[in-house]
Amino acid sequence: MSPFWGEVLGTMILILFGAGVCAGANLTKSYAKDAGWVVITLAWGLGVTLGVFAVGNISGAHLNPAVTVGLAWTGDFAWSDVPLYILGQLIGAFIGACIIFLQYLPHWRATSDPGAKLGVFSTGPAIPHTFSNLLSEFIGTFVLLLGLQFIGAGEFTEGLNPIAVGLLIVAIGMAFGGTTGYAINPARDLGPRIAHAVLPIAGKGSSNWKYSWIPVVGPLLGGSLGALFHKAAFNNSLTTEFWIVLVISVLVFAIAYFVSPKRFAS
Numbered sequence: 001m002s003p004f005w006g007e008v009l010g011t012m013i014l015i016l017f018g019a020g021v022c023a024g025a026n027l028t029k030s031y032a033k034d035a036g037w038v039v040i041t042l043a044w045g046l047g048v049t050l051g052v053f054a055v056g057n058i059s060g061a062h063l064n065p066a067v068t069v070g071l072a073w074t075g076d077f078a079w080s081d082v083p084l085y086i087l088g089q090l091i092g093a094f095i096g097a098c099i100i101f102l103q104y105l106p107h108w109r110a111t112s113d114p115g116a117k118l119g120v121f122s123t124g125p126a127i128p129h130t131f132s133n134l135l136s137e138f139i140g141t142f143v144l145l146l147g148l149q150f151i152g153a154g155e156f157t158e159g160l161n162p163i164a165v166g167l168l169i170v171a172i173g174m175a176f177g178g179t180t181g182y183a184i185n186p187a188r189d190l191g192p193r194i195a196h197a198v199l200p201i202a203g204k205g206s207s208n209w210k211y212s213w214i215p216v217v218g219p220l221l222g223g224s225l226g227a228l229f230h231k232a233a234f235n236n237s238l239t240t241e242f243w244i245v246l247v248i249s250v251l252v253f254a255i256a257y258f259v260s261p262k263r264f265a266s
Helices: 003-026 037-059 065-073 079-103 105-110 114-121 130-153 161-176 186-198 214-234 240-259
Strands: none
Touching (some): 003 037, 003 079, 003 114, 037 161, 065 079, 065 130, 065 214, 079 186, 114 186, 130 214, 130 240, 214 240
């Protein structure tokens, strides 16, 4: 199997468990209805663990454009391979979302809330506020890339790294996910959001494209700066790339601040 197909398969596995638990917890007449945030974060973490076990030795199991781009910025991954990896991740996420649509086929019509249906596929803010929502995704993905570098630098018994990565996802979800649903992965949000838009889901509403850029831009910036920060702080290598990403991030956040409402929605 090629690295491209490894990313397709690994990301599909991730979404099968992640979107699957969201469907179980959100959709009417599901036995798992209202299972709660702890169950959701555990399933996402286990999905990442299995995806990494499945394709770690094939593609490195990035499963996330923020990881791919972050590693490219630090020089640990070739920029020439970035587009193909991201394409594979988006395709895998889309396929995984389509399978979950079929898995819960009778439940879409039984569920009256369009927002609950969208929540199976993509993230959304608990309190809509552009600057704060972008910052939440930035911080969560900064921590993700920093944590992945910590795990990679440790001396683990062979085979335990995917478990550590899964636990990291669980911890990020529990600690940071309450604000935006912790996409921390552009493919995880965009691929299923596209699926929501094109699938014949009974009674679905808007795919909320107005918000969709936040779980893409926030994780890409946060992940890139997290990877470069680790290189600067722990490898004593403060690179030009660090300053480039930092300046871009400041500019994006400045724009987000000025377009955000000055008072939070109640």
